[in-house]
Amino acid sequence: MVKCLNVWLGQNYCLPCLLVTPSGVTYNKLWRDAQEGLSSLLSEEVPPESSRPERDRVVFFQRLASLYVRYTQIFRRLEEAYDQIAHPQKRRLIRGLLDATMGRVLELKNEMVEKEFSEFHYMDDVILDLKLTPEDLEIPIPRYFLSEQSKVQRDRQQMLSRILDLMATAEKPKVCRIHRAEAVKMIQVTERARQGRLRAKFMREIQRDEERQKRAKHQDLSVANTDQAAVRIQKVWKGFIQRKKTKQEREEEMIFLGMVMSFPVFSRLLAEANKARRRARQEEHEEDFQKALVFITSSLRETEGPDMRETMKDQIRQWFIECHDATGSFPDYPEEEDGGSALIFAAKTPQQVDLSRKKRKPTKRQEGKNRQKTKGKDKKQRRCVHISNTVTLVCNALHSSHQDESKNFSQRHEAELIKEEKRKEIETEIRLQVDELMRQELANWKLAVDRDKGRKAKPSGKKKKGSKSEKKKKKEKDLTADRTxxxxxxxxxxxxxxxxxxxxxxxxxxxxxxxxxxxxxxxxxxxxxxxxxxxxxxxxxxxxxxxxxxxxxxxxxxxxxxxxxxxxxxxxxxxxxxxxxxxxxxxxxxxxxxxxxxxxxxxxxxxxxxxxxxxxxxxxxxxxxxxxxxxxxxxxxxxxxxxxxxxxxxxxxxxxxxxxxxxxxxxxxxxxxxxxxxxxxxxxxxxxxxxIPRPDYGTRYVMWKELIKQNGGMVTSALDLSSLGKVSDGYTPGQMVRVVRKVLTEHRLQRLTKCPLLAVEFVSHLAKIDPIFQEEEEALKAWYAKTPLGKKRVKMALGREGEVDVPEKGSKDAKKKGKK
CATH class of the missing domain: 3.40.50.300 (P-loop containing nucleotide triphosphate hydrolases)
Incomplete structure (x- = not known):
């Protein structure tokens, strides 16, 4: 198959060959930029131990807000890359990084709420310093939420629709039967009314034509009047052409000045089509990857599995002999929960293996001493910055190994990477089987040695029954165990x-x-x-x-x-x-x-x-x-x-x-x-x-504009949206939706080209609705100030953050305090 010349020249963005060339140049760059940004953030999140804790609340919150905004930007890049990259193994690496980054964003949000005692934060200065726009703060919703469970959702939706259809059929009202004579009479009345309406319409048209003919007779159709009509038509046409040309020049000037973004409809449709193609490639490559997993796993189990099993047995037997030569007795086989033979394969002597097993489960007294020793270290760590679980996840996902895929034009899976991962899984699976066999073999060896020395065989270590860890918790009773x-x-x-x-x-x-x-x-x-x-x-x-x-x-x-x-x-x-x-x-x-x-x-x-x-x-x-x-x-x-x-x-x-x-x-x-x-x-x-408050002026302005467009209307210069936004102060989005639907009827939409929309049309309908007054909003605000988070916010504003809540008179807490 002959490839495109652009591919041979190293250009991976050829649009005609989009299905052949790796379209992930841009998205690989997004991934790389996200990794660099995360590396920089992690170096800031783990400051040196010598650094002093920040005591200024404002400075500390600014640091949290800056981290939150920067993690959000990385979140947006990773989500875009994960949605468009077709390589299945790359997508798994990005997915781990994406989940960890999302978790860190949620943790930072939780920390900001705890530090500022408010669910809402305003970071105008942060986005100004980072040269961002308010749209960059929007939290994207990962598209894989729906794409990965599309089949399940489709089946569930079909089942729900089927049940609702059966319910609608069962509740369908019975048809009321009437006598034939009554039915004929109703049809006759309806038909006579229809014919009457048609006759009235014809008579109006005939009368209108007669009046038009009478007016035409009185008019003088001379050559001068004909020329005037031609000039008038020319004026209208030339004015229309000039206005259209002026409007186009104005739009080009705004685009040149950077005030308006030029993005033709065709380009937008083409970009969406390209994204859909990439998602289709993702599904195809994922299916091939899953088949390769099954095939490679089975082949490795058949070809390399027996050699792994024999090698493990020889190593374990050699360890038995070395322990016997060094200590004079055979060792105890490590339990499965301690790691089994994995402890043996580590680079340790027999004595170190036994010592590590004994140290693995310290007593309660030792645990207490260890806690006291590490208490001072923990305090020092807490003074710096809290290292959360998600930061650890980010570190692990960031340091995951991956290789250069720039020459992989098909962007399909790498078989060698699958073999490396599956070898570890097969080795773990075989190790568990070998451990069971070798435990029994070690027990036989001990029995043979004890029999030769004339000792009684010691019973193999049995697990104590009735321990607290083995007691099963009582499960809740399933009241519908017999139902699907x-x-x-x-x-x-x-x-x-x-x-x-x-x-x-x-x-x-x-x-x-x-x-x-x-x-x-x-x-x-x-x-x-x-x-x-x-x-x-x-x-x-x-x-x-x-x-x-x-x-x-x-x-x-x-x-x-x-x-x-x-x-x-x-x-x-x-x-x-x-x-x-x-x-x-x-x-x-x-x-x-x-x-x-x-x-x-x-x-x-x-x-x-x-x-x-x-x-x-x-x-x-x-x-x-x-x-x-x-x-x-x-x-x-x-x-x-x-x-x-x-x-x-x-x-x-x-x-x-x-x-x-x-x-x-x-x-x-x-x-x-x-x-x-x-x-x-x-x-x-x-x-x-x-x-949730009433919408402010900016929201009302944007909402009127979007609602009118969504309902088929046109926003022109004749419609004063600014005044409409001012007048509609106190009205909720639901009330605004009802007003727009009342104004933009089918008849009104047909007249938009001749008669553009005016703000007065909406105001007349708004006057018939009661708005949300300022008193009601203040009452909700006062109520929220009594919630736990609202109380903390009020105390912080008053500088009384550390004060204890005083129970109100007559409350249960006040009575308990009085008794004490």
Whole structure:
């Protein structure tokens, strides 16, 4: 096959030969830049022991913020490289680095929250120093979350659609039959009305034509009037051409000045098509790689396995003889948990092997002494910087060996690398088999020696029964052990507890960056976060941990998340976006959704058991609790007593404790009136609380523009978006969506070319809706200041960070303190 000339010349970016040439030049460079950036960051994260701890809170936070922004940039590069590189072994190296980097981003975010006592951070000065834009701070959502489980999600979606279709068929209302005479009469009435409308339309057209003819008779169609008409047509046409030319020149000037990015539609479509081709190549190369793994493993087991087995046996027998010659007796064979014969193969003498086995399990007294010795060293290490698990993961992934693949034009797997990895696995597998045989052989040797000396054979070391480590923990009773997961899934769908998520993405949650956050905090004014700040928290606390099992186990664990804000700010939309971005199941345990379902105490236990059993087996899963304040009512209103909204109050904390780090399950509560709930009980369940405010001016401006475009409208100079953004102060995104849909009807869209949109059209509809007033937002802000994190933030602002909380009068804590 003749290759392209560009390939022979060393150019790997030939567009016509994209499927043949390695298109990873750009993405290999991204990977290399990410590695260099991580090396630089790791050198800063592990300062020398002689360095002094930073005591200035502001300086320390600036350092954390700088690390966070730089790790985020590396995260973006690695995600892009992993999505486009086709080499299967390279992708595995990048995947380890990507997961470790994501974990470090989450840890840094957690540290910033602990140091600043706020979920929202403003890093205007940091991005200014690094010459970045606010868009560079956006947390990307790895595309492999959905691509790697596309088949599972497709099957699950088909099963859900099938169950919903069966339910719709069963609930389809019966057709009401009527008498034939009544049906004929209804058809006649309808047909007469249709014919009447047509006749009226024809009569209007005839009358309009007659009036037009009468006006034409009175007009003087002379040559002068004809010339005037021609001149008028020329004026209109020349004006149209000149305006079009001027507009084009203005756009070219803006592109030349760098004010507008030139990116033709064709180029964008071509880039997307190229990315799709690379993903198709990834699947093809991955399939070949999996086949090669099976083939190479079986061939190595057949060809090199017997030699490995005999070599191990000879080495172990030689070790038996050397130990007997050195000590006069045969040694004890190392246990499997201590490493087995791997200790023997290490470069150690027989005495060192026995000594290492004895030192492997120190006594409690020795452990205490060791702790006291290392206590001083630990203090010194803590004074510098906290070396986290994810930093270790980054180091290990960064130093993983990989070779140059610039000459691998097909970008397929390397067989030698597979052999190196599989040899280690086969060696471990054979070692376990050899250990069992050699333990028995060593026991026979000892019996033979003891028999010759006339001693009684000592019983082989048996494990003590009943030790605490061997006691099995009692497993929870499975209430549905006799049922399949499909039947449980179907029952939850039929009961309305498992619902399909709406097709919305996180990028659909529109919001502009808060450009005054740092300035306001420097003036000791706590700013209200923007919707862009809220959007950045959702990947960190929900999407990334749900999408990656490694992050869920290594990163700070968030079991429950509470979204608080006025009606219409997009709380429910964020829940559905989380499910769509991760492919998670959506369980609805809202109080109003549980009315009349699974009554009684046993019914409630069965419902929770089924929900969380299916959630674990089909993870990731999101358990949504709408109107979360109802579950923690201070006093249940009379009209809601029959609903029993506090039904889950006692059982939900118990279920929350059962969620472990390996469970990709997240409980999300939403509420617009948290003041009605008992704050202490609410905060015990929801450890993370995100306050969503009304949209600010920048967000409203961007939102009006995007909503009008999404609904088919055109934004022209006649539409004063700035004034519309000012007038709509206090209105939520949900209210703005309803107004746009009311204005942009089908009839209005047809008239856009002749009559452009005006701000007055939207204002008239806004006047009919009650906005969210400043008092309501201040009440939510005051409520948030009473939460645990809000209290710490207030104390830090007042300079009383180290003070102990004083219990309120009449509370249980105050009574206990009085008794003491």
């Amino acid at each position: 997961i499909e039947s449980l899934y179907q029952e939850l769908v039929e009961q309305g507890l498992l619902k399909p998520a709406e097709n919305v993405k996180l990028q659909d949650y529109i919001g502009d960056y808060n450009y005054l956050g740092t300035t306001l905090r420097q003036m000791d004014i706590e700013p209200m976060p923007s919707l862009s700040d809220v959007r950045q928290l959702i990947p960190l606390y929900a999407i990334l941990p749900l999408g990656s099992q490694v992050l869920r186990e290594k990163a700070p664990l968030v079991k429950a998340l509470l979204l608080v804000g006025p009606s219409g700010v997009g709380k429910k939309m964020l829940v559905h976006a989380i499910c769509q971005e991760t492919g998670a199941n959506l369980f609805d345990l809202s109080p109003l959704n549980l009315v009349g379902k699974y009554p009684g105490r046993t019914g409630l236990q069965m419902m929770l058991h089924m929900v969380f059993k299916v959630a674990r087996l089909l993870q990731p899963s999101v358990v949504w609790i709408g109107d979360a304040e109802k579950m923690f009512y201070k006093k249940v209103p009379k009209e809601e007593k029959e609903v029993n909204p506090k039904r889950l109050k006692k059982d939900l904390p118990k279920v929350l404790k059962s969620i472990k780090g390996e469970d990709r399950i997240l409980i999300i509560g939403t509420t617009n009136s948290p003041l009605n709930a008992d704050l202490k009980s609410l905060c015990k369940v929801y450890t993370k609380i995100i306050l």
